[in-house]
Amino acid sequence: MAINSDRIILETVDVVKQYQQYDTVVTAVNRAKIEVREGSFVSIIGPSGSGKSTFLHICAGLDRPNAGSVVIRGHDITKMKPDQLARFRGEQLGMIFQSHNLLPQFTALENILIPTMLSRKEEISYAEHLSKLVDALGLRDRLNHLPSELSGGQQQRVAIARALINLPQIVFADEPTGNLDRANADEVMELLLRLREEIGMTLVMVTHDETLAAQADVRYKMFDGELSPIMA
Numbered sequence: 258m259a260i261n262s263d264r265i266i267l268e269t270v271d272v273v274k275q276y277q278q279y280d281t282v283v284t285a286v287n288r289a290k291i292e293v294r295e296g297s298f299v300s301i302i303g304p305s306g307s308g309k310s311t312f313l314h315i316c317a318g319l320d321r322p323n324a325g326s327v328v329i330r331g332h333d334i335t336k337m338k339p340d341q342l343a344r345f346r347g348e349q350l351g352m353i354f355q356s357h358n359l360l361p362q363f364t365a366l367e368n369i370l371i372p373t374m375l376s377r378k379e380e381i382s383y384a385e386h387l388s389k390l391v392d393a394l395g396l397r398d399r400l401n402h403l404p405s406e407l408s409g410g411q412q413q414r415v416a417i418a419r420a421l422i423n424l425p426q427i428v429f430a431d432e433p434t435g436n437l438d439r440a441n442a443d444e445v446m447e448l449l450l451r452l453r454e455e456i457g458m459t460l461v462m463v464t465h466d467e468t469l470a471a472q473a474d475v476r477y478k479m480f481d482g483e484l485s486p487i488m489a
Contacts, residue, residue, distance in 0.1 A: 266459050267293035267316065267427060272325035274311055274482075285311045286322070287482035293427075293475075298453060298460045300473035301484070308482040309463045310431050316461065317429040318346045330426060347376030351420035351458075355432035357412045359404040359419075365411075366400040369418045381424055390418045393455075394448060410441035414448070421452060428453075430462040434469065442466070 274286040285308045293299050303309045314320040316327055318334045327334050329349065334342055351372075359368045369390075373383060391397050394414040404412055413433065420428055433449070434442035446469055453460050464470050476487040 264295045265292050266295040266330055267291070267461070268328045269316060270326045270328075272312065272315055272322045272327065274308070274315060274320070274322050284482050286315065286484075288325070289479075289482075289484040291316075291477065291484060293459060293461060295426075295459055296457060297474045298450065298472070299462070299475045299477065300470035301461070301463045301477045301479055302465065302467060302470040302487075303479035305465070307479040309479040312479065312484065313429055313431050313461065313463045317350055317352050318342050319352070344376060347372060347423065348378065349426045351423070351425035351428040353413075353416050353420045353428065353430040353433045355435040357404070357416045357436075359412055359415060361404050364401050364403060365396060365407065365415045368404070368415055369400075369422055372419060372423045376423060378423060383422070386424065387418075387422065390421060390452075393452060394418055409436055410445065413437060413441075413445055417445070417449065417452070421456065421458075424456060425458060427459045427461060430460065430464075432464055433462065434464070434466065442469070446472070 269289055269291050272286055272289040273284065276283045276285060289312050301309045301313065311320065315322050322335060325335070332345065334345060337345060360371070369387070391400060394417060396411070396414055396418065399407060399411055404415070407415065430449070434445050437445060449460065450472065462473070470476055477484055478487050
């Protein structure tokens, strides 16, 4: 898929997120700015509690900032109404969580297809796309299994397939290998990067793992809510 590496697909301006903790206001994200080019892989690294997951969730439309803007493909998602945002997220964005967030009563296949029940794109041949995904992720013989019958690495592959089933423009990954051992973490990351090339998607990933973060085209570090680029 052709991508335009000169086009800004995601831009945030002075994003602020604060929480009230007893009688103290905690600033989790402090005037964060980022520019993400289409087709790039961007990593955000930082210690626990630095605000990186909060910032990622705001970029993905899962949380609202107190101030600032998040613009994706020219649309400021911070100004969208809930139903409009839900539709936009379903069509344009994918999300991979550390804890998989699979529905335990549904099979792997049913979990993968959940986004298509909420938002379907007429231009996608879902049967063909699903077949390619499950083969690439090694899930062909696990589709009728419940999450409890899958290993941690297999569950994360199901979560990746679910995030990619609607061919999103951007995939946000929040510590996608955090619960995996090194071998599985490397395998999942390799799969993500290969699928990124094949699909032509943009990947924004939060991680503690400096080895994984170093593979990104552009790297940022977050500390005490402040985001800064890491120079090569």
